[in-house]
Amino acid sequence: MSFNSLCMNNLWRSVFIEGNIASGKTTCLEYFSKTSNIEVLTEPVSKWRNVRGHNPLGLMYQDPIRWGITLQTYVQLTMLDRHLSTMSAPVRMMERSIYSAKYIFVENLFRSGKMPEVDFAVLSEWFEWITQNIAIPVDLIVYLQSSPQTCHERLKERCREEEKIIPLEYLEAIHQLYEDWLIKKTSFNVPAPVLVIPADDDLQKMLHQYEENREKILAGSNV
Numbered sequence: 001m002s003f004n005s006l007c008m009n010n011l012w013r014s015v016f017i018e019g020n021i022a023s024g025k026t027t028c029l030e031y032f033s034k035t036s037n038i039e040v041l042t043e044p045v046s047k048w049r050n051v052r053g054h055n056p057l058g059l060m061y062q063d064p065i066r067w068g069i070t071l072q073t074y075v076q077l078t079m080l081d082r083h084l085s086t087m088s089a090p091v092r093m094m095e096r097s098i099y100s101a102k103y104i105f106v107e108n109l110f111r112s113g114k115m116p117e118v119d120f121a122v123l124s125e126w127f128e129w130i131t132q133n134i135a136i137p138v139d140l141i142v143y144l145q146s147s148p149q150t151c152h153e154r155l156k157e158r159c160r161e162e163e164k165i166i167p168l169e170y171l172e173a174i175h176q177l178y179e180d181w182l183i184k185k186t187s188f189n190v191p192a193p194v195l196v197i198p199a200d201d202d203l204q205k206m207l208h209q210y211e212e213n214r215e216k217i218l219a220g221s222n223v
């Protein structure tokens with residue numbers, strides 16, 4: 001079905017853009033934001049860096065054992081708020097999801113011994129309650145599959161203050177969790193079909209790949 005008929009038939013569509021830190025999600029969304037009839041929702045990182053004058057993202061990187069629960073509770077709330085906001089266009093493209101918050105970032109904190117078991121248990125209870133009682137619309141997951149090395153280079157270039165201390169090993173752990181979830185499909189429930197886009201290429205080639213996949217992303221043909 002073409003994008004135009006999708007709009008005419010009022011078939012609303014929700015797409016998550018998933019991938020490692022600095023894999024190019026925001027850049028991808030910026031590209032698609034130039035298309036009419038698409039609503040783009042980036043991650044609310046500015047909120048995570050400033051909630052009533054506090055910076056839970058920075059605190060988490062400084063002392064994950066103490067502040068991991070604080071950041072991830074707020075991430076869960078802000079992502080749920082994003083998921084439930086009224087759609088303003090027939091296609092919504094959203095950066096990450098409440099699922100990756102739990103299956104990737106909370107899981108990584110817990111597995112690496114940086115989240116106490118009680119914090120993990122409370123966050124898991126919240127997550128299970130939310131996903132069992134509230135419908136989270138999703139039709140497609142686009143996975144920007146990049147190597148941890150590429151992400152590390154891009155992260156250094158982007159130079160976000162809080163992220164300066166992120167080592168390559170952290171990105172490797174996040175990468176492995178993403179691969180298990182969306183490629184091998186061995187770890188957690190995958191709530192929608194997955195479209196994998198290799199994301200190590202330079203910007204020009206990435207924009208070309210986005211064009212090639214436009215129909216699949218926006219209208220869901222042959223994922």
Ligand SMILES: Nc1ncnc2c1ncn2[C@@H]1O[C@H](COP(=O)(O)OP(=O)(O)O)[C@@H](O)[C@H]1O
Binds near residue numbers: 023025027155200201
């Ligand atoms: N294909 C690419 N090649 C080189 N640099 C890129 C590419 N895509 C994005 N970047 C740069 O890498 C950094 C991270 O990209 P960004 O889109 O912010 O990633 P994410 O939203 O996944 O964290 C930014 O500085 C961005 O300009």
Ligand SMILES: Nc1ccn([C@H]2C[C@H](O)[C@@H](COP(=O)(O)O)O2)c(=O)n1
Binds near residue numbers: 021022071072102105
């Ligand atoms: N559940 C989450 C989601 C994101 N983060 C961190 C990772 C990055 O430092 C930052 C934003 O991610 P990006 O969009 O650049 O991939 O937020 C987290 O710790 N937990």
